[in-house]
Amino acid sequence: MRIVITGGAGFIGSALALALQEKHEILLIDTMQSSTLLDNGNLKYLGHFKNLLNFQGELFVGNINKTQTLKQIKAFKPDIIFHKAAISDTTFYNQNAILRTNLNSFKNIIQLCQKLKAKLIYASSASVYGDAPSPQQVGKDENPKNPYAFSKLMMDKLAQKYASELHIVGLRYFNVYGKGEFFKGKTSSMILQLAHQILAGKNPILFEGSDTIYRDFVYIKDVVSANIAALTAKSGIYNVGSFQARSFQDIVDILQAKLKTNLTCKYIPNPFAKAYQFHTQAFCDENFAYRSQFGLEEGIDDYLPEIQRLFAKEVNA
Numbered sequence: 177m178r179i180v181i182t183g184g185a186g187f188i189g190s191a192l193a194l195a196l197q198e199k200h201e202i203l204l205i206d207t208m209q210s211s212t213l214l215d216n217g218n219l220k221y222l223g224h225f226k227n228l229l230n231f232q233g234e235l236f237v238g239n240i241n242k243t244q245t246l247k248q249i250k251a252f253k254p255d256i257i258f259h260k261a262a263i264s265d266t267t268f269y270n271q272n273a274i275l276r277t278n279l280n281s282f283k284n285i286i287q288l289c290q291k292l293k294a295k296l297i298y299a300s301s302a303s304v305y306g307d308a309p310s311p312q313q314v315g316k317d318e319n320p321k322n323p324y325a326f327s328k329l330m331m332d333k334l335a336q337k338y339a340s341e342l343h344i345v346g347l348r349y350f351n352v353y354g355k356g357e358f359f360k361g362k363t364s365s366m367i368l369q370l371a372h373q374i375l376a377g378k379n380p381i382l383f384e385g386s387d388t389i390y391r392d393f394v395y396i397k398d399v400v401s402a403n404i405a406a407l408t409a410k411s412g413i414y415n416v417g418s419f420q421a422r423s424f425q426d427i428v429d430i431l432q433a434k435l436k437t438n439l440t441c442k443y444i445p446n447p448f449a450k451a452y453q454f455h456t457q458a459f460c461d462e463n464f465a466y467r468s469q470f471g472l473e474e475g476i477d478d479y480l481p482e483i484q485r486l487f488a489k490e491v492n493a
């Protein structure tokens with residue numbers, strides 16, 4: 177198969193590329209990290225060359241908002257497009273900028289897939305549910321709380337219009353963690369951030385009430401499996417989680433048990449409380465052949481050697 181992965185130097189895109197490269201011809205599209213900042217001071221583009229050190233395929237550095245980039249995708253003649261490129265920062269509130277990148281470019285990619293007769297698997301997000309009751313289910317109580325979440329819900333609505341004429345699958349990722357997320361910096365998972373605080377001997381910092389803030393944390397290897405399952409799924413939108421809700425306090429407790437530390441947590445007020453998700457848990461759709469293999473303990477176990485390598489080679493380098 178010939179495969180294009182947009183956002184291919186980012187966390188999820190690069191993991192997918194590395195998993196698929198042995199059997200397929202791959203072209204990655206990414207802007208790559210630069211000094212460009214979002215209004216909130218975070219980096220705009222998070223793709224990093226170190227995510228691709230073991231990648232054997234082709235990389236085109238381009239912006240999915242640009243016709244030139246779409247031409248490159250078309251010329252490659254892909255059978256499948258995994259569309260992961262996005263402004264993925266949930267704390268960036270510039271509606272115009274986020275919707276132009278996440279939504280407008282998506283329509284162009286859909287139309288390109290129609291012309292190419294290519295399958296399209298794209299990244300949606302559990303953020304679309306907002307404070308909908310758990311377990312969150314596709315088509316039920318979606319209530320986005322920020323422009324990022326709204327952009328993903330609009331992508332899903334657009335995708336549904338094309339579901340009868342195209343193989344188009346949207347994957348609503350819950351909180352993803354694992355190898356390849358380090359270069360997301362402040363927007364990397366709390367699993368990585370808390371582990372690095374603990375390894376540095378610092379008091380782990382949590383929001384007040386973290387023992388009652390629950391999320392569905394899903395490991396990157398499960399996310400790769402879900403993308404592969406999407407290739408043979410019926411067109412539609414599916415949740416990608418671990419199907420378990422665990423608290424942020426659980427993360428610290430698991431990490432401290434594994435790292436044999438007993439640091440006191442420091443609790444701070446939650447600055448995002450107004451637009452925060454306090455309980456997420458994916459509903460498992462029987463019609464989608466993906467099943468999670470990693471609970472939080474298993475995922476952290478598998479990830480820990482990489483967390484420790486990053487701490488030695490990147491944090492303390």
Ligand SMILES: NC(=O)c1ccc[n+]([C@@H]2O[C@H](COP(=O)([O-])OP(=O)(O)OC[C@H]3O[C@@H](n4cnc5c(N)ncnc54)[C@H](O)[C@@H]3O)[C@@H](O)[C@H]2O)c1
Pocket residue numbers: 182183184185186187188189205206207208209220221222223224238239240241259260261262263264277299300301302303348349350351352353360
């Ligand atoms: N990581 C999570 O927990 C999570 C949860 C829900 C949804 N998602 C979605 O999954 C996808 C991948 O997320 P990720 O965690 O790998 O994020 P990421 O930021 O690491 O990856 C996105 C990549 O897209 C690139 N990019 C951004 N704008 C671009 C543009 N205009 N043109 C070309 N490339 C561009 C970035 O450089 C980056 O490499 C995103 O669509 C994100 O919204 C992620």
